[in-house]
Amino acid sequence: MARAGLTVERVTIAGAALADEVGLDRVTMSQVARRLGVKDASLYTHVRSLEDLRGRIALLAADEKTIRIAEATAGRSGKDALVAFANAWREYAHQHPGRYMATQTPLQIDPELAAQAPGPRRAVELTYGMLRGYGLAEPDLTDAVRLLRSTFHGFVALEAAGGFAHERSPQHSWVRALDALHALLENWPPLQEGDS
């Protein structure tokens, strides 16, 4: 029989596509194998386990998201950069819900594999670069980065979980949240007493 020409990458991409279509927790070895026209046992040549596959999907998503953000923020600064960064993040989550959800799992991934992924380091650089214009210094810079990441992630996660079901459109709240974060970054509060 003709070989299917599988690789780790093709298996991961098939899994990621399936995750976006039917939801991450419906991604099974059997389904991925079926989609690739192969028996499920064959996948274990390329991927250690289902958990390994999910980890690889998460890494793929992180890389893709970082690339989108890099493209969106290139040549921008200040509020322009903030808005482009945030919108690229949110749009990636909307377009690839299954992939995005994979990034939320406490990934039990092979540390060696994670280390060779370009995503994380690049993402950190991008975020710090975006904040350059606001004139923050460490440790405020780290705190601001974490606040932004929390808000972006939290917003799209709640959106995906149906947390904003009612009344006002999420889009309006999103735009206003970006206004608010921009204002906050321009006027970052000094250390309070009791902050330890």
Next chain:
Amino acid sequence: MARAGLTVERVTIAGAALADEVGLDRVTMSQVARRLGVKDASLYTHVRSLEDLRGRIALLAADEKTIRIAEATAGRSGKDALVAFANAWREYAHQHPGRYMATQTPLQIDPELAAQAPGPRRAVELTYGMLRGYGLAEPDLTDAVRLLRSTFHGFVALEAAGGFAHERSPQHSWVRALDALHALLENWPPLQEGDS
């Protein structure tokens, strides 16, 4: 044989406990049944499916979290209330990681069941009550509520996923994030041009 005296509530609580101990995606009908000293088929008298059980765990968690927040914020206002609210949220997520993760799933729950749960409405009231002191009016109030929820949820979700692995302690960033949100609420930006 003696009856086990199961109820929907006991099954849900057993599932929730299991989720906290071994992780939400290791919660299976079989494991829950084993823990209750019962055959797995017996659970289907009380719970429609595994997905149904997960939805009930999510609802339980939402209610419990709301109660904790209510207790923590009672009699407080201003920044005190904000900090108490946020800390209660985060502590609940830390103490009950499995339950908390259940609340993140796009819950396909029986709408009738969801409607009778006191959590959501109560949670909304609490959040608006906490913001009363900041003098915001609609629609800014809704936007502010969503921003706060996004940030709180995003922070603990990233924390749980190992997103803050390095350098500075998450606790410091958390305290500073609350400082920042307080400052932001006291100085909520007016509508910008281009906000549509």
Next chain:
DNA sequence: CTCGCATCCTAGAGGCTCTAGGTATAAGCT
């Protein structure tokens, strides 16, 4: 005491993950 019913059981179909071991194809060597 007995009737009715909800609760718990056994049995089993079908899907899933993953391992062990076999077959055959593509690539490399002469």
Next chain:
DNA sequence: AGCTTATACCTAGAGCCTCTAGGATGCGAG
């Protein structure tokens, strides 16, 4: 071209999972 070797893919199967169907039994109501 023929031969060899590595490996991509296969079959078979163990074991766990969800969920349904139908039977038995303990408990409350009369």
